[in-house]
Amino acid sequence: MMTNAPALTPEEIKQAVGAVLSIAPETIDDDANLAQLGLQSIQLMRLSGRWRRSGLQVDFATLAVDPTVRSWARHLGPERDGPATD
Amino acid sequence: MKVDNIHLAGIGTYVPRTVPMKEAVRQGWVDSTAAEESGITAVAVESELPAVDMAVIAAAQAVERSGHRPEDFVALLHSGAYHQGPEGWSAPHYVLNRTLSRPLVATEVRHGCLSVLTSMRLAVGLLATTPGSEAVLITAADNFSTPLVDRWQDSEHAMYADSAAALVVSTRPGFARLLAVGSRSEPSLEEMHRGGESLLPPARHPDRPMYVAPRLRAWAERPGATPADMITAVSRFGDLVAETAEQTLAEAGVGWDSITRVAHIGFNEDPLHAMILDPLEVSAKLGTWEYLRTIGHASVSDLVLGLEHLWETGQVTEGDHVLLVGATEGMEAGCAVVQITAPPPQRG
Structure with a gap:
């Protein structure tokens, strides 16, 4: 996978999550557990789907393992690891 | 098996x-x-x-x-x-x-x-x-x-x-040989679809629609629940799907590279990926999404509709292997591997 692939910044992730949760993105801490902030399973499915359709290599399970902006930024950012493997 | x-x-x-x-x-x-x-x-x-x-x-x-x-x-x-x-x-x-x-x-x-x-x-x-x-x-x-x-x-x-x-x-x-069929369950997830409904008298609501979604929400909000319970349950279910597919493919003696197409349930696009396609590491193109999205979730028929469609349209032909993947509340995931043994029927 070369560097022309799309990537998301932590700010963009917070914007997307904030829109889904109807909360201000700047109030989302990098390490906050997004499920505890109210993120529902179906909403996580939609985020995963939207990001996949935009060309990112991401799936529900990877985002579900550690639902925090910091963890997601590692998988979705320009220096990303790719899908989690166990 | x-x-x-x-x-x-x-x-x-x-x-x-x-x-x-x-x-x-x-x-x-x-x-x-x-x-x-x-x-x-x-x-x-x-x-x-x-x-x-x-x-x-x-x-x-x-x-x-x-x-x-x-x-x-x-x-x-x-x-x-x-x-x-x-x-x-x-x-x-x-x-x-x-x-x-x-x-x-x-x-x-x-x-x-x-x-x-x-x-x-x-x-x-x-x-x-x-x-x-x-x-x-x-x-x-x-x-x-x-x-x-x-x-x-x-x-x-x-x-x-x-x-x-x-x-x-x-x-x-x-038109096809059955090579293996089986399922695996995760019975600890049974509670999800019960959602606090009454077992005695058995829950019946003649006055209002069925509504599975509120039951799942009730489970997610039960006493002692943690916010990520539903997300965790979906992930565990994805693992169940993947394990069942691996087991059934092994029993069939067929590797992933021999699977031509996958006939799966007709979920909406994002749940389909989250619960079935991504755990299997299968793309929508390999599955039956393009067809099933024009019909919806045909409850008990999805897999057969998909298999028939793939066969009749020539998308699978003699020698090709098809993986069938289904699921139900409980939760349980099931698979079958078939090999097509006849060309598509002639259209009259």
């Missing part, structure tokens, strides 16, 4: 006319955001024929294609995810009477959207233990045209379509 000398000799389906999603939005049956996010373009709706009559139509097609006589059959296994008539009445015998019309055992297999795969597994056992038997008729159908079911909004994961499907499982060669 590995299977030897068992074939699919006939396949039949009934898909009623479909209602475009735009129409459903215009009528106010579903809101436009949910409609768009689902990825579903139309949902099959049958306003006249009850489920059992749709099953009879599908069965007639499957039996005719199989070349079997009624005398060859040892049983009829019938399924539906929803009620098909009154309590204390036998839908399987209604279907049997109008199809094979023989004094056979006719019973319901009640396994949600896994019913047909489980019926296939049971059929293998019946044929192996009944001397002289050659065939089992599997039928499945649902009609959700009732005020007690809101097909558009009941579930966040799917839109319910009306449909029927039938298979003839046989000891004689047909």
